[in-house]
Amino acid sequence: MSTTHSKSAAKLMLSPSVILLFLWMIVPLCMTLYFSFLRYNLLKPGTKWFGFKNYYYFVTDPSFMEAMVNTLYLVGGVIFITIVGGVLLGLLLNKDFWGRGIVRLLVIAPFFVMPTVSALVWKNMFMNPVNGLFAYAAQFFGTEPIDFFAHYPLATITGIVAWQWLPFATLILLTALQSLDQEQIEAAEMDGANAWHRFWHIIVPHLARPITVVILIETIFLLGIFAEILVTTNGGPGNESTNITYLIYRLVRLGFDAGGGAAGGIIAVILANVVAIFMMRLIGKNLDH
Amino acid sequence: MGTIQLKQITKTFENTQVIPPLDLTINDGEFVVFVGPSGCGKSTLLRLIAGLEDVSSGDIQINDKNVTHSPPSERGLAMVFQSYALYPHMTVRKNIAFPLKMAGMDQARIKEKVDSAAEVLNLTQYLDRRPGQLSGGQRQRVAIGRAIVREPRAFLFDEPLSNLDAALRVNMRREIIDLHRDLKTTMIYVTHDQVEAMTMADKIVVLNGGVIEQVGSPLELYSKPRSRFVAGFIGSPKMNFFPGKIIGNEAYEVGVRPEHLSVVHEAGDMSGIVKSAEHLGSDTYIRVEVEGADEINVRISGDAEIHYGNTVQLKVAGPIHTLDQTGLVTSN
Ligand SMILES: Nc1ncnc2c1ncn2[C@@H]1O[C@H](COP(=O)(O)OP(=O)(O)OP(=O)(O)O)[C@@H](O)[C@H]1O
Numbered sequence: 361m362s363t364t365h366s367k368s369a370a371k372l373m374l375s376p377s378v379i380l381l382f383l384w385m386i387v388p389l390c391m392t393l394y395f396s397f398l399r400y401n402l403l404k405p406g407t408k409w410f411g412f413k414n415y416y417y418f419v420t421d422p423s424f425m426e427a428m429v430n431t432l433y434l435v436g437g438v439i440f441i442t443i444v445g446g447v448l449l450g451l452l453l454n455k456d457f458w459g460r461g462i463v464r465l466l467v468i469a470p471f472f473v474m475p476t477v478s479a480l481v482w483k484n485m486f487m488n489p490v491n492g493l494f495a496y497a498a499q500f501f502g503t504e505p506i507d508f509f510a511h512y513p514l515a516t517i518t519g520i521v522a523w524q525w526l527p528f529a530t531l532i533l534l535t536a537l538q539s540l541d542q543e544q545i546e547a548a549e550m551d552g553a554n555a556w557h558r559f560w561h562i563i564v565p566h567l568a569r570p571i572t573v574v575i576l577i578e579t580i581f582l583l584g585i586f587a588e589i590l591v592t593t594n595g596g597p598g599n600e601s602t603n604i605t606y607l608i609y610r611l612v613r614l615g616f617d618a619g620g621g622a623a624g625g626i627i628a629v630i631l632a633n634v635v636a637i638f639m640m641r642l643i644g645k646n647l648d649h
Numbered sequence: 650m651g652t653i654q655l656k657q658i659t660k661t662f663e664n665t666q667v668i669p670p671l672d673l674t675i676n677d678g679e680f681v682v683f684v685g686p687s688g689c690g691k692s693t694l695l696r697l698i699a700g701l702e703d704v705s706s707g708d709i710q711i712n713d714k715n716v717t718h719s720p721p722s723e724r725g726l727a728m729v730f731q732s733y734a735l736y737p738h739m740t741v742r743k744n745i746a747f748p749l750k751m752a753g754m755d756q757a758r759i760k761e762k763v764d765s766a767a768e769v770l771n772l773t774q775y776l777d778r779r780p781g782q783l784s785g786g787q788r789q790r791v792a793i794g795r796a797i798v799r800e801p802r803a804f805l806f807d808e809p810l811s812n813l814d815a816a817l818r819v820n821m822r823r824e825i826i827d828l829h830r831d832l833k834t835t836m837i838y839v840t841h842d843q844v845e846a847m848t849m850a851d852k853i854v855v856l857n858g859g860v861i862e863q864v865g866s867p868l869e870l871y872s873k874p875r876s877r878f879v880a881g882f883i884g885s886p887k888m889n890f891f892p893g894k895i896i897g898n899e900a901y902e903v904g905v906r907p908e909h910l911s912v913v914h915e916a917g918d919m920s921g922i923v924k925s926a927e928h929l930g931s932d933t934y935i936r937v938e939v940e941g942a943d944e945i946n947v948r949i950s951g952d953a954e955i956h957y958g959n960t961v962q963l964k965v966a967g968p969i970h971t972l973d974q975t976g977l978v979t980s981n
């Protein structure tokens with residue numbers, strides 16, 4: 361298949377879709393880049409060259425640092441919960457027990473719920489301080505209901521997003537566990553490794569690669585979390601649950617500052633790339649062998 | 650020091666009994682081979698001894714201690730798997746060191762033992778590689794290395810050579826025999842290859858459908874098989890079976906090994922037409938169609954000038970094994 365001839369033919373055949381995809385990406389990116397250097401307010405007519413001022417204002421805005429930190433907490437928190445939970449659920453679902461098929465289905469189900477819907481369901485049906493299920497539970501035990509979104513907005517959103525992404529991590533880690541050679545576990549057993557040692561020395565190294573994949577994919581998607589914040593807290597109270605994406609939204613749609621938003625967008629792109637490169641360096645070596 | 654006793658052990662998977670009640674004693678330092686056709690329960694028996702499967706009933710004793718309900722790690726046995734089951738993310742050194750590390754041995758001692766095992770197995774230059782970077786034979790050696798550093802009471806091998814090519818298999822077979830001679834540790838070796846069984850074993854256990862057909866030294870099994878199954882399984886080419894009356898014997902059936910027949914010029918015990926002749930140089934294998942019997946295999950000298958279509962006279966020139974209707978050998 362990989363003669364020089366077949367390779368160049370393949371390149372030729374692929375080129376239309378590659379060119380289309382490239383344009384798809386590069387045109388909006390260039391426009392954003394262009395806008396980010398303009399003074400461009402949707403309420404005021406006309407645009408004006410603004411240099412790096414949009415960037416300057418975006419970065420020096422006190423909200424920016426808060427949003428940065430929130431973004432990192434959100435991404436880090438969700439990844440942590442989904443990896444730990446995914447490994448545990450994967451181990452459980454890899455065991456033989458009665459009703460395993462149904463449990464597997466239930467574990468995977470959250471992935472099929474749209475982010476907006478799941479956030480609204482959590483907000484209104486579970487976490488509502490008056491009518492939510494948790495409020496009822498709290499009352500039943502005679503404690504004060506917690507107003508999750510008012511008091512722990514970021515942690516609550518992290519929880520909701522983790523709930524959505526747990527199935528993804530579980531699924532990937534479960535398939536990885538299923539591919540683990542059973543004889544390796546038995547050999548370790550013969551070698552005198554107890555359950556913890558088998559987990560730590562055999563299973564965890566076997567999972568290193570799929571965990572890396574989960575972290576990379578989740579990072580890319582979680583940097584852009586938006587819908588869950590919009591329908592639950594609107595980034596508040598204050599800036600407590602505002603991430604970079606939401607901050608940009610607020611600039612453009614609530615402040616009508618298209619130029620500032622574009623600058624924020626470019627900064628977000630740079631950030632995402634920095635994080636991606638950093639992650640690749642840090643854990644990408646797991647993907648080598 | 651490792652004697653292993655199986656007392657009336659059975660194993661049932663779901664509803665099928667794979668091992669009916671079985672007794673076996675393996676003495677200290679013995680090289681015991683479990684041999685039998687595919688699916689006869691060799692691996693199951695080995696895994697029961699190892700503790701990787703629970704017996705359904707019966708007792709297992711190692712050095713006179715009942716270990717029926719002990720986990721594998723407490724039985725002091727080491728196993729070499731067919732797939733080697735090396736830990737792919739660890740270097741050869743770490744693989745071999747793993748059981749010692751689990752036993753909590755100190756670093757210096759571990760290094761010393763791993764180095765000496767690597768020396769014995771010619772692995773010294775590969776210690777820093779991972780299993781994925783080794784050949785099949787080298788992986789096999791690492792698996793053996795991981796087993797010997799623990800100084801177990803007995804080694805269990807489950808068809809360890811079946812993934813190797815023919816030449817390497819002969820080499821590794823010799824290495825394992827040498828290893829046994831040096832270590833003098835009890836070894837239990839599973840194979841379905843009767844040549845491996847004959848060449849390696851002090852004691853062969855022939856299994857058929859979970860039942861022990863016969864236990865004995867290679868030569869005992871060869872010269873005094875107890876049943877048609879053992880007689881047919883041990884020896885290559887297979888023993889010939891035909892009705893006794895063909896050679897004027899009153900037994901229901903007789904068995905004669907191909908090497909115990911000869912081609913004669915005068916009138917023999919039977920005659921037939923040669924259906925094929927394989928000239929190997931050292932020997933000639935001929936297949937003869939004899940009336941009233943199945944085809945009969947004969948092994949004769951390499952220089953015999955016998956070809957397809959010849960009519961030959963065959964004479965029995967060795968022991969005749971007589972069998973009854975139930976397939977039991979009545980005399981050897
Ligand atoms: N976990 C299991 N569940 C159900 N049946 C099993 C299980 N393991 C083995 N068996 C059955 O037990 C019988 C013996 O299997 P075993 O693996 O011991 O055979 P074997 O002699 O090692 O064969 P081979 O030479 O092909 O490796 C087979 O009929 C097999 O189908």
Ligand SMILES: [Mg+2]
Binds near residue numbers: 691692693
């Ligand atoms: Mg087997």
